[in-house]
Amino acid sequence: MPNPPTGFDHGLTLDTAQTILRETLAEGRRLGLAPLTVVVLDQAGQLKGLLREDGSSLQRPAIAHGKAFGAIGLGFGGRELARRSQGMPGFMNSYSDLLGGSAVPVPGGVLVRGEGGRILGAVGVSGDASDKDELAAVAGIRAAGLEPDTGD
Amino acid sequence: MPNPPTGFDHGLTLDTAQTILRETLAEGRRLGLAPLTVVVLDQAGQLKGLLREDGSSLQRPAIAHGKAFGAIGLGFGGRELARRSQGMPGFMNSYSDLLGGSAVPVPGGVLVRGEGGRILGAVGVSGDASDKDELAAVAGIRAAGLEPDTGD
């Protein structure tokens, strides 16, 4: 018997999050990437799931979180954050401060969009080069039948 | 023409929040309370609205926020947080730390419940004695046709 609804179900179910986690890591293995850490945040910006592969270095969870958290906080994918970090470094520095340091403005923070383009959550991946981290996140989101938004 | 849905509509509309803000302060005036500050958080725990009455002291916004934020973070009204603060002071001290200090375990942090008991947000009031702050929050939530949960 499932628990009654609490109101704390923001956009993504745990089932969907687990598909994204698993398929993001599977794509990393297919592409031969370095060991990855993947984070899934829900629509409220809260952690829904995280997995760190064996060998993934110590601060990868923090970096992957910062990619996803920075993206969903503004409502843009990581590539848009990277552009703003180039064009408005003062803004992105203060944005990172506002988020307690957890806003990493590089590719690999990817919004999860559902029906009608609604933002359902965000995925952050860290471990290899940012572009490759992003490929893994995109594959994971697509495997769950949802639309990745990289900010491109 | 309204904006298209973004996914950042968590439980409470701004219209509902404004009703709660206005009616909470109106109740404070009816009861002759000291100047109040009222905060409304949405289901994601983010600020939806805040009003500080003339004469309400400097840290009332922070205190009202902490009452609401602490309540919705655990999913209990402020009276339950107050009980735990008595019975498990070590837990509540660390909980406050976890929330960057913004968890105030006293009455006046009130969950907003909708259909089927779902948590839609939280209201925090500070300015008079905690019990009276709570009366104002309860009246504000009821005026919006929603159910207050004080943790009692």
Added chain:
Amino acid sequence: MPNPPTGFDHGLTLDTAQTILRETLAEGRRLGLAPLTVVVLDQAGQLKGLLREDGSSLQRPAIAHGKAFGAIGLGFGGRELARRSQGMPGFMNSYSDLLGGSAVPVPGGVLVRGEGGRILGAVGVSGDASDKDELAAVAGIRAAGLEPDTGD
């Protein structure tokens, strides 16, 4: 019967703040801007009011606060903070740290000036491009019969 004066009436009444909040959002709708969050701080730099429109992303309250708080903290509008962020990035980084991260040096942080140019408070807006956020703040302040200072 109103409460007696407490000394915590810093420049802006709640009535004035509510006019600014309402008219800032109204201007955003007239201009067709993305969903906005607007913050009004009083002369003491404390929150007087905040409203977040439906669909405004998660960290907009923090960003809008940082625009207004950074501006009133130095006594310059956001455009002057943006110039200093370009010319003296080290200073603005440390200024942001000093304010616990809440100093966002971009347009959209606007001082509220009254008779004789006295600073009465500050308004911060976030949601669309910074220049457009600023237009909404300027309209809101003017609607209250006060003088906006963008730092230009």
Added chain:
Amino acid sequence: MPNPPTGFDHGLTLDTAQTILRETLAEGRRLGLAPLTVVVLDQAGQLKGLLREDGSSLQRPAIAHGKAFGAIGLGFGGRELARRSQGMPGFMNSYSDLLGGSAVPVPGGVLVRGEGGRILGAVGVSGDASDKDELAAVAGIRAAGLEPDTGD
């Protein structure tokens, strides 16, 4: 072809962590507990995995992390931390501060011990009463063939 060893394999493989995550939640369902969040930390105290069940409230990830992080930081299970919090509240308050707030001294933070009693990591669970959270963690660790240490 697996990645070469990096040195960042601290005690627990991702396979083991996933067994613990899955079986902790399964035990929660068997016991009819409220929606849980479970965190697995490795021997270095870093996140290896996290899952938050649908309906688990907003700050459960932070609380579950604090239970596990506080436990492995001292090398004692959560029950010992709870005892010290009673007997030495000043110490536990400063310990929580030292860990950036992430030390929650209650049951439900459980060390994972392997051969010869070596500490391999820690599990934190939050969502129901602390005693019940602990039951789920213990079952998850045992299902991975490892020894739970609750601090009892």
